[in-house]
Amino acid sequence: MTSRDRLDATDARLLLELTDRPRATAIALAERTGLSRNTVHARLTALDNGSALGGFDQRVDPAALGYGLTAFVTTRVVQRRLDTVAAALAAVPEVLQVHGLSGETDLLVHVVATDAEDLYRTAGRILSIPGVERTDTALEMRRLVDYRLTPLLERAAARQR
Secondary structure (H helix, E strand, O other): OOHHHOOOHHHHHHHHHHHHOOOOOHHHHHHHHOOOHHHHHHHHHHHHHOOOOOOHHHHOOHHHHOOOEEEEEEEEEOHHHHHHHHHHHHOOOOEEEEEEOOOOOOEEEEEEEOOHHHHHHHHHHHHOOOOEEEEEEEEOOOOOOOOOOHHHHHHHHHOOO
16 A cells, blocks of 8 residues: 555545445435535545455455355465465465464465365365465454454544544
């Protein structure tokens, strides 16, 4: 994200309204935020075209697709093969995200599975990627805090007031 893509308080206010009312029209958003319809439309277009908003698929719960298990696979890789490993992980449909880490572990791989056997298969597929040295899989037992941005959006929206 570049500094040009950075959200300001007005963007944060619009996104908070969209969080509560995802199907709101530009006119409704203008009324709720006190902005002009043209300003709302221009801001939403810029948000859509920029890198600040993720894809719609990020709102779909994998469990609704039959992937009720969530796990995190910590992975150690041969450093010079990191790009190749990342590309191979991107080709595994059950891999939702991959984060590069500092410390003993190189990657944190967020995966989903339909059941224990499917998780075993997916973990094995990750381990078999050339350049992967070692993996360790931890099953999510319970999600205590869901992914959220509302508190950060509220803080950003308050900056302008």
